[in-house]
Amino acid sequence: MKTLGTIAVLVAALGLSACSKTGADRFGADGGAGAGAGYGAGANGAYGDPSSPAYFQQAVGDRVLFLVDQSSLTATAQETLYKQAQWLLTNSDYKAVIEGHADEQGTREYNIALGARRATAVRDFLISQGVPATRLETVSYGKERPIAVCSSEDCYSQNRRAVTVISGSAFSS
């Protein structure tokens, strides 16, 4: 639980910077913004190493975005997920936790259910591309973990997301 706290702080700092900039760094500076357990800063390996979680976050793209109150995958999202699937198939030692999120424009409990729909949509797509279901878990944070904090569509669109957090090879055996 201690690490979780540290990561949450990191998310906050990154989320603030993400809000003030354009979406260009979505897969860059805030690439490690998954709120759940997983790799902390510095543990992701080198960005230059294509088999590292850092590469997955920054080069492959660890997140997809959703329309208001929707959990269907856009064409852009499917492109990203296709690349995620290829990476996961190549790097078969890794598992992943898919975190579903919602923006603040909704009631708390409904948003948890909505985030679960989004995470499951991603999981189902990855499975359809051949990633074994046993390597994929889902969790929903509803509106509890925004990465962008303004109250307008600029931020809401970044918060309606599902993030694929690579959770390491330790449990592959």
Next chain:
Amino acid sequence: MMKPFAHALALALALVAGTAAPVFAQGGPLRIDITQGVIEPMPIAVPQFVAETAGAQDMAAQLTRVIAADLVGTGLFREIPREAHISTISNFSAPVQYADWKAVNAQALVTGAVSTDASGRLIVKFRLHDVFSNGEMGEGLQFAGTTDGWRRMAHKVADQVYSRITGEGPYFDSRVVFVSEQGPKAQRQKRLAIMDYDGANVNYLTDSSSIVLAPRFSPTGDRVLYTSYESGFPRIYVMDVGSATRRPLADQPGTMSFAPRFGPDGNTVVYSVTEGGNTDLYSLNLASGQRGRLTSAPSIETAPSFSPDGSKIVFESDRSGSQQLYIMSASGGEPTRISFGDGRYGTPVWSPRGDMIAFTKQNKGRFHIGVMRVDGSEERLLTASFLDEGPTWSPNGRVIMFTRETQGENGAAALYSVDISGRNLKRVSIPAGGSDPAWSPLQR
């Protein structure tokens, strides 16, 4: 952090011999009928209670302040300032000079006395006077309890005054469990907390190491159900309020569970389970561990709440394409939709009187707290803001507390309350931010 605290306070109640013939509430002038729409608050005098033993002076002053604050806080009473009083009450047993209170236009007068007995117990006596009838309204009463329970005794006195004058049930001697919030929006620290209904005596029940959501009281107020991420996934816990000890409810691996609420029997729990992307309602018998599935739809079913008799459940579902309110039998079966206005409806909560449903409504980018009849008729919106959500009923069904969150990067959550008439909207004073309030039943 999680230190247990006394919540069971023995309050002994006794009648106080009257000094004047009691007048009867019915037909008398001292009456606020809340349903008729109160325009002018009733003028009330609450002179400082008499300290009858040495050292009771401070306690008398504090008690009197809390009693007056309870009454004025309803929006139904206006306190006549002490400076305006002509008479002072220096002997609780002496006859009241009603002419002096008429002269300052006090319609109601509360007199009282505070003392401590040989064993250190606090004794509070009070009388309610109907000034223009020259007599007492109801019997004088005496409460006895431990000194650290003094605020509860003040609330009990105020509850008596409120109930006698309005004819409504009491609610001041109650507590609220909620989520205390600190830190900026993207780094919110949440802890379960409990307090008196007026924001006093905040105690923390968990630390802030994991997200906690939406606590709800058992029908007797001894336990709280809530959702925590301490396992890494949303999961329901039941906590004993007195000891702050908790245990998770049994769940299936690979699922998330949340949105729990007790049934009126204190043993049945209804809640949401998410399996894959689908969320449905289940019930659990706490004693036997037996679980039952209440809905089986591909849509989201969540936020269930029992009718007071336990026979029905109101909940929200997006089966129609957007969040709407439905009622079904407590054993499941075909639900009936009750919300048909514009926008989306969520977080329905059945009133303790059984006649109304409070809800959150989202329409045209605004959020509202509203109430409707159980059949969906007579919808009334009580609030409007950037984000209001999660109503909870006072024990007498007259007041609703809810979460209001302000917008923007410095946005913060606070607790508010509003009368079901839509009047008397106000912020509940607590040390930090707060969300997801749940009102306890009246304390015994």
